[in-house]
Amino acid sequence: MKILVTGFDPFGGDKINPAYEAVKLLPDVIEGAEIIKLEIPTVFYDSADVMKAKIAEVKPDVVLCVGQAGGRASVSIEQVAINKIEARIPDNKGNQPFDTPVQATGDTAYFTNLPIKAMVKNIHDNGLPAYISYTAGTYVCNYIMYELMYMIATEFKEIKGGFVHVPFIPAQTIERPVDTAAMSLQDIALSLEYALAAIVTNKEDIQLNSGTTH
Amino acid sequence: MKILVTGFDPFGGDKINPAYEAVKLLPDVIEGAEIIKLEIPTVFYDSADVMKAKIAEVKPDVVLCVGQAGGRASVSIEQVAINKIEARIPDNKGNQPFDTPVQATGDTAYFTNLPIKAMVKNIHDNGLPAYISYTAGTYVCNYIMYELMYMIATEFKEIKGGFVHVPFIPAQTIERPVDTAAMSLQDIALSLEYALAAIVTNKEDIQLNSGTTH
Amino acid sequence: MKILVTGFDPFGGDKINPAYEAVKLLPDVIEGAEIIKLEIPTVFYDSADVMKAKIAEVKPDVVLCVGQAGGRASVSIEQVAINKIEARIPDNKGNQPFDTPVQATGDTAYFTNLPIKAMVKNIHDNGLPAYISYTAGTYVCNYIMYELMYMIATEFKEIKGGFVHVPFIPAQTIERPVDTAAMSLQDIALSLEYALAAIVTNKEDIQLNSGTTH
Amino acid sequence: MKILVTGFDPFGGDKINPAYEAVKLLPDVIEGAEIIKLEIPTVFYDSADVMKAKIAEVKPDVVLCVGQAGGRASVSIEQVAINKIEARIPDNKGNQPFDTPVQATGDTAYFTNLPIKAMVKNIHDNGLPAYISYTAGTYVCNYIMYELMYMIATEFKEIKGGFVHVPFIPAQTIERPVDTAAMSLQDIALSLEYALAAIVTNKEDIQLNSGTTH
Numbered sequence: 039m040k041i042l043v044t045g046f047d048p049f050g051g052d053k054i055n056p057a058y059e060a061v062k063l064l065p066d067v068i069e070g071a072e073i074i075k076l077e078i079p080t081v082f083y084d085s086a087d088v089m090k091a092k093i094a095e096v097k098p099d100v101v102l103c104v105g106q107a108g109g110r111a112s113v114s115i116e117q118v119a120i121n122k123i124e125a126r127i128p129d130n131k132g133n134q135p136f137d138t139p140v141q142a143t144g145d146t147a148y149f150t151n152l153p154i155k156a157m158v159k160n161i162h163d164n165g166l167p168a169y170i171s172y173t174a175g176t177y178v179c180n181y182i183m184y185e186l187m188y189m190i191a192t193e194f195k196e197i198k199g200g201f202v203h204v205p206f207i208p209a210q211t212i213e214r215p216v217d218t219a220a221m222s223l224q225d226i227a228l229s230l231e232y233a234l235a236a237i238v239t240n241k242e243d244i245q246l247n248s249g250t251t252h
Numbered sequence: 253m254k255i256l257v258t259g260f261d262p263f264g265g266d267k268i269n270p271a272y273e274a275v276k277l278l279p280d281v282i283e284g285a286e287i288i289k290l291e292i293p294t295v296f297y298d299s300a301d302v303m304k305a306k307i308a309e310v311k312p313d314v315v316l317c318v319g320q321a322g323g324r325a326s327v328s329i330e331q332v333a334i335n336k337i338e339a340r341i342p343d344n345k346g347n348q349p350f351d352t353p354v355q356a357t358g359d360t361a362y363f364t365n366l367p368i369k370a371m372v373k374n375i376h377d378n379g380l381p382a383y384i385s386y387t388a389g390t391y392v393c394n395y396i397m398y399e400l401m402y403m404i405a406t407e408f409k410e411i412k413g414g415f416v417h418v419p420f421i422p423a424q425t426i427e428r429p430v431d432t433a434a435m436s437l438q439d440i441a442l443s444l445e446y447a448l449a450a451i452v453t454n455k456e457d458i459q460l461n462s463g464t465t466h
Numbered sequence: 467m468k469i470l471v472t473g474f475d476p477f478g479g480d481k482i483n484p485a486y487e488a489v490k491l492l493p494d495v496i497e498g499a500e501i502i503k504l505e506i507p508t509v510f511y512d513s514a515d516v517m518k519a520k521i522a523e524v525k526p527d528v529v530l531c532v533g534q535a536g537g538r539a540s541v542s543i544e545q546v547a548i549n550k551i552e553a554r555i556p557d558n559k560g561n562q563p564f565d566t567p568v569q570a571t572g573d574t575a576y577f578t579n580l581p582i583k584a585m586v587k588n589i590h591d592n593g594l595p596a597y598i599s600y601t602a603g604t605y606v607c608n609y610i611m612y613e614l615m616y617m618i619a620t621e622f623k624e625i626k627g628g629f630v631h632v633p634f635i636p637a638q639t640i641e642r643p644v645d646t647a648a649m650s651l652q653d654i655a656l657s658l659e660y661a662l663a664a665i666v667t668n669k670e671d672i673q674l675n676s677g678t679t680h
Numbered sequence: 681m682k683i684l685v686t687g688f689d690p691f692g693g694d695k696i697n698p699a700y701e702a703v704k705l706l707p708d709v710i711e712g713a714e715i716i717k718l719e720i721p722t723v724f725y726d727s728a729d730v731m732k733a734k735i736a737e738v739k740p741d742v743v744l745c746v747g748q749a750g751g752r753a754s755v756s757i758e759q760v761a762i763n764k765i766e767a768r769i770p771d772n773k774g775n776q777p778f779d780t781p782v783q784a785t786g787d788t789a790y791f792t793n794l795p796i797k798a799m800v801k802n803i804h805d806n807g808l809p810a811y812i813s814y815t816a817g818t819y820v821c822n823y824i825m826y827e828l829m830y831m832i833a834t835e836f837k838e839i840k841g842g843f844v845h846v847p848f849i850p851a852q853t854i855e856r857p858v859d860t861a862a863m864s865l866q867d868i869a870l871s872l873e874y875a876l877a878a879i880v881t882n883k884e885d886i887q888l889n890s891g892t893t894h
Binding site: 112166167169218 | 752804811851856858860
């Protein structure tokens with residue numbers, strides 16, 4: 039089994055993006071699966087092009103994209119990407135799309151087809167927090183997840199794919215409000231490793247209530 | 253113009269649900285539109301049945317559903333409902349669906365077709381906070397929004413519809429952690445009124461950046 | 467009984483300070499006690515001078531100072547003022563003291579001598595949240611509370627005094643992060659009124675556990 | 681130079697207390713100073729007895745007490761301990777003091793006499809967040825800090841002393857709300873080490889604005 043794991047480069051004034059920094063720390067083999075790492079630019083359109091070229095080249099069984107959600111307290115695994123992008127700040131090339139569909143003929147949204155509850159459970163079982171998120175936002179993270187799931191729906195039908203958000207690392211919060219949550223790069227990388235291990239070992243997702251109360 | 257506004261009854265141990273309490277405070281006419289108020293049960297399935305019967309009866313031009321999102325600090329207008337329900341706590345009839353689609357043949361998600369940016373702007377212009385949310389959760393709120401948008405997609409194609417989440421009112425936070433946000437019932441009702449006024453007066457939505465940075 | 471209630475004027479870029487706005491809404495008589503209202507400047511030193519002159523003039527039995535703690539979710543009643551001021555932003559006259567005692571010969575801290583648990587309980591009993599806070603910060607709010615309690619310790623030994631922090635009102639949060647808590651001016655004023663009523667009717671404080679777990 | 685570092689044992693249902701776990705990870709020598717580690721019980725009265733016996737035995741130059749403040753996002757260094765204890769939950773021996781002074785003849789509060797701004801700065805300079813807190817609460821943490829500073833004020837006048845609060849570690853947040861902040865045990869231990877290094881190398885505190893805006 040081959041798993042392509044992408045991570046975004048730094049953006050928005052931060053000098054580091056824990057997304058790709060954590061991806062770099064992953065072992066090259068997890069539960070027997072080969073891990074292929076790819077840094078992608080925090081740029082609408084270009085990021086999908088770079089990812090698609092790599093998918094065509096390495097023909098992975100699984101693609102997991104990783105991005106930063108500053109302020110969240112642990113790794114969150116996304117359920118859904120929506121067909122809308124809207125950028126509060128320009129991306130690294132100056133793109134700032136506004137109320138725009140990702141794909142004119144795409145579905146309103148795509149769900150991940152990864153076993154996300156098993157991924158959360160395996161992280162918990164290894165002593166770290168994690169949870170399922172029901173919004174990936176409207177920026178480049180939602181964009182790349184949508185593009186990935188669109189590719190899977192339309193072209194790469196055998197691939198399993200999804201998206202994981204990671205917190206700030208502590209160094210990024212020194213200049214931020216004192217209640218800003220963070221997680222160490224080591225723990226982020228471990229969370230990703232446990233999530234990937236669950237992907238390899240779970241053909242089907244498991245039962246685990248991750249519902250909300252509103 | 254006729255606008256049907258629904259609000260949920262109390263659930264989860266609270267004796268009051270600010271959703272329908274605020275709906276009750278709305279004027280009967282807003283910007284010339286007739287406001288029809290309907291309390292619906294915090295129950296999967298039943299809530300949609302009650303709403304659908306009322307839609308068939310009064311033939312509204314617009315349907316706005318209102319529910320509580322405890323912990324949010326102001327009124328939030330939902331962009332999207334997803335085809336998945338999962339309940340952390342049972343509803344008022346004991347239903348606790350788990351990882352279940354709302355409609356087996358429905359789309360993965362539906363966007364609201366209300367002018368939600370104009371709604372947010374009109375609330376701001378009248379001196380109250382409000383924002384666009386990109387997740388309505390997985391409980392009865394997401395359920396009823398999904399059902400509404402599904403009905404609009406499949407049957408009631410002329411109707412505009414959407415969902416608004418409202419915060420706790422202060423009395424609900426006395427026994428909760430001291431940092432739990434709340435909004436007065438009067439301000440919630442005013443926010444709803446300004447949102448409804450914007451629906452009446454905006455045929456098309458406006459430009460207003462509500463994007464995220466992740 | 468005469469109660470002097472002070473409130474600060476706007477500072478830090480806000481056009482309104484809910485502290486004095488709420489004080490203005492108070493009735494002139496609460497539980498038979500005369501309420502005397504005084505706006506004081508958000509200025510170190512001057513604020514205490516203005517307050518002291520008024521105390522000398524009206525000879526109140528109780529002095530309650532009110533200030534804004536933006537981000538808190540409800541009215542919080544302060545237990546203690548410390549003999550240290552340190553300003554992250556300049557006050558309204560440009561003073562920005564740094565690691566400075568309020569009174570060179572004052573105690574390290576003073577506790578309020580108001581029945582603060584009875585005040586919290588009376589707010590709760592009337593349906594609004596409130597709590598005891600154990601830090602008034604290091605800015606003008608802590609300053610004025612310290613000066614008040616120092617005056618009481620050294621000169622006006624018959625006076626009861628204390629400090630109450632109030633949240634932002636909703637209009638102040640429109641341009642702030644969407645999770646910023648607020649409380650309506652009406653509810654803030656009611657909270658102050660219930661707190662003042664408890665001061666009038668409780669000679670001794672009551673038993674109510676307000677402890678922390680750290 | 682000898683530095684005694686105390687850490688509390690687990691309490692309140694948690695199986696681990698990151699306070700003493702982090703203390704155990706400290707090197708035995710920091711900047712030439714000998715580090716003496718002491719686990720103390722999360723028990724009013726007993727904790728001070730245990731600490732005092734150790735102080736009498738090893739005659740340290742500095743005493744730093746460490747406790748957990750669950751929910752805080754980074755290490756926070758306390759400015760002040762107050763002469764009041766009030767326990768929301770019983771301690772590990774069932775004591776639950778209510779509105780009680782720590783020392784009948786003690787000051788209302790004591791400030792730490794450690795160079796706390798230099799400690800924060802050294803943590804920041806080494807890439808981790810940290811901040812000065814102006815409340816240690818009313819539980820065993822405030823208790824032990826008060827007792828320490830009281831001993832220093834009355835008996836051990838040559839000693840420098842203070843208190844540091846540490847966050848949950850990630851494992852403690854698995855069952856807590858998903859936005860609960862945590863810090864890895866390694867980063868907590870490093871923060872303590874940088875704080876201790878600053879104590880050794882800074883005779884006087886430095887200038888660094890840590891003020892609040894309320």
